[in-house]
Amino acid sequence: MKCIKIDNMLRTARLIMLAVLSGGIFAVPCGIYAQSAPRTVSGTVTDAATGEPLIGATVQVKGVTIGTTTDLNGMFSINLPANRKTLLFSYVGYEAQEIAVGRENYLNVALKQDANALDEVVVVGYGQQKKGMLVSSVQSIAPAELRMPSSSLSTGFAGRLAGVIAVQRNGQPGADQADFWIRGISTFGSATKPLIILDGVAIDANELNGLAPEIIESFSVLKDATATALYGSRGANGVMIVTTKNGKNLDKPVINFRFETALSTPTSRPETVDAVTYMQMYNESVLTRGTGQIPYTQAKIDGTRAGSNKYIYPDVDWYDEMFKNLAVNENFNFNIRGGSSRVDYFMSATVRHEEGMLKNLSRDYFSYNNNYSVWRYAFQNNVNVNLTKSTKVSLKINTQLRDTHGPVKSSENIFGMIMNGNPADMPITFPDDPTVNHIRWGGKAMVKNPVAEMVTGYKDEFQSVLNANLSLDQNFDFITEGLSASALISFKNYSYTQTSRSAGYNSYEISGTHTGDDGLEDYDLEIRGNEQSTTLATSSSTDGDRKIYIQGMINYNRSFGRHDVSAMVVYNQEETALGNPGSLFSSLPKRKQGLAG
Structure with a gap:
């Protein structure tokens, strides 16, 4: 039996009929023979430059959801349906390949590195680096992946950032952020949280949770000692680096707004028995x-x-008496982006409202409503001014306000x-x-x-955080190509007021x-x-602090053909003063200095 190609189905039928009538040997059309049954295709996937096997490369049948990955030796085996002839091969940092499978059952596939992917810039400690130059463990995530119907950014970490453990312990509005760690805990005592950097300045987890995904330009996680070394002991538990968006040279400003409503309901609740069964x-x-x-x-x-x-x-049934099964939350964001070759800007405003799941029982007994109600306001204003072709001044202001009302x-x-x-x-x-x-x-x-x-009572809390960063970037290419310097001064003010009325x-x-x-x-x-x-009695308390941060940096980054050379020296200084010290010792400011290279 032999195989021939036949394009016309009518001609195929005639040839088979003639062969049957003549009692001779007949030719089988290739299409019919090839598609008579599914088969197994196996092979190896290697690096085209080095010949090393690629572990975990994706192999998929085009057009269907059949796929597999390569093993420790770069080998794969996949079932190819009768009506499919194309396999797709892909691997992170490599160019994808599409291969049409003929009659062969074994394939040797060599993937080439994607030069564009290696040239992508990743935000790392005190700067940026190309992916191809990274020798440390750094992960970037697209801000869109963190966009979810939640009031806290950290609740979106779980399952989206490799090596990051996130645990949400509370569902109370205003206190529903997740605790998170990068590759576990590496220090003793209470300082077990990662260092969080926003636009070059350290912030705490509450400020991170107040950021809207719409204002984030890049989000990187530094995991190992090589990546976090520049931050010294502060980076012992990993570092999260967040940068906000800047304006662009556009003919017309780009305006975006988003409004969403989310319904919250308990995922589960303990089942309780009635009084007779309990007794x-x-x-x-x-x-x-x-x-x-x-x-x-x-x-x-x-x-x-x-x-x-x-x-x-x-x-x-105390639970049914006090809790409801549904709460409505609202989220609104408005931002505008634009500018020219001389000045660009990005401005954003976010308003979030959360309700609790407590029933408004206080209305049944008193004149006030003490159910949870949290209003959050966040504003981001970034302005960049190109004073000359080599000199740029930037002002970035982040303001967060939170107004919380609820029971004592x-x-x-x-x-x-x-x-x-x-x-x-x-x-x-x-x-x-x-x-x-x-x-x-x-x-x-x-x-x-x-x-x-x-x-019997209610509590009001108000928090405000203001972060203002003023930076100057100077390019010294006129002295030697690749040489630059920058300076940053930041002011942060945090205040907190609580008023409780209880009886x-x-x-x-x-x-x-x-x-x-x-x-x-x-x-x-x-x-x-x-x-x-x-009778309602009133008590109140206040807290707050202010920080001044100064940073100076000299950078050298230059390419010589296929080689890249970079060097950096940075000096920083931070001063923290309590707004409500309470004693002579606590009124003294805390200062720390750092030098890294």
């Missing part, structure tokens, strides 16, 4: 394990099951009280008594009333039961402890 399980544990606790009486269990009196026999108790504390309580201990409140001028909250010894703890509450407990005039079971109440004042 039965409690009695079982007391009687079978000999704990010495007093079990619930059968009369209380039967009365709760019958629902005869919700004050004597309460059955309260934290959400973690409130949730803990719910989990520690049980549905059978007490009602939320007892009916009003005209002889007293306060709410009669349900209570029991050693147990707090979660609703009363949540609604005590009076809790009552049933001291006994009796039969009322109507023949129904009734109860007697007694106040627990002394009567508390229910």
Whole structure:
């Protein structure tokens, strides 16, 4: 049997019919023979320049979602469907190849390095480097990958940055940022967080979380000692370097705005039992394990099951009473980018609003609403002025404001009280008594009333952070090609104000039961402890600091044919002063100096 190419299907049918009628040997069309069944194609993928195997190169069948990767020896094996003839080969930093597979079942594929990818610039310590020159562990991520419906930038790290561990411990609005580490923890004590650099100046994690993805130009993570050496001991736990966008020489300014609404809901919640089931399980544990606790009486269990009196026999689902299952959050960003050959600018404004999942129960008892409500405002203004062809002055101002309103108790504390309580201990409140001028909250010894703890007061917090950077870049090509210098001075001011208004509450407990005039079971109440004042008392506190940072740097970067030579020396100095020192010792400013090369 032999294979011939036939372009016309009608001609194919005629040839087969003639061969059958003549009883002779007939030719089979190549297309039909080749597509009769799927087959396995294997081979190797190597570097075209060195011949070394490429580990983890991607091999994919074109047009379908069938793919594999090469092993430690650069070898692969893939199932090629009957109707597919093309394989795609790709590897990071190499040019992709598309190969049409003929009748062969083994391929040797050599990929060439992508010169354009090697020339891409990566932001590293105190400057930039080409990818082809990197010998340290540095990862860059596109800012668009961090754009997600979240109020904190750090919650987008998990799964998007290799080597970065991110853990979100809290869902409270304004406190839902993630804790993150780069390749674990490398130091003792409390200083275990990575160093974060924004436009050349160190910031903290709260300021990082306040950045909008729309203003970020580049985001790099320095992981190993080679990459972080220039930052000394400050970079022992890794470094994150963030640069913001600059303007461009455009005929018309580019205006962008984005508005989004996000719905938040709990991913899961602990399932709780009703009061009857709780008391039965409690009695079982007391009687079978000999704990010495007093079990619930059968009369209380039967009365709760019958629902005869919700004050004597309460059955309260504290979670459902206090939490709702949905919260609405809004996010708005507006930015404008433009300029000319002499001056360019980038300006951005971001407004975010978050609501908590607490029900507005305080409205049922008092005149205020103490549910969580967080407003965040962030402004970024970058202006670059080219004084001459070799001299540039830049001013970058980042301002973040946060206004938080909520209960005095934290959400973690409130949730803990719910989990520690049980549905059978007490009602939320007892009916009003005209002889007293306060709410009669349900209570029991050693147990707090979660609703009363949540609604009796509210707290307002206001934070502001201002970062202003003024820099000068001077090119000295007129002295020698590749020589440049820069200077940076930065001022940061942080302030925090908190005002709390809270009151005590009076809790009552049933001291006994009796039969009322109507023949129904009734109860007697007694106040627990002394009567508390229910007038809101005010307390406040302030905090803050200011920092001045100075940096000077000399750079030399030049290419000689295929060789690159670079050198750098940088000096920096930082001074921190507390805005509310409190003592003579703490009023003294802290200073540190650094020299690196």
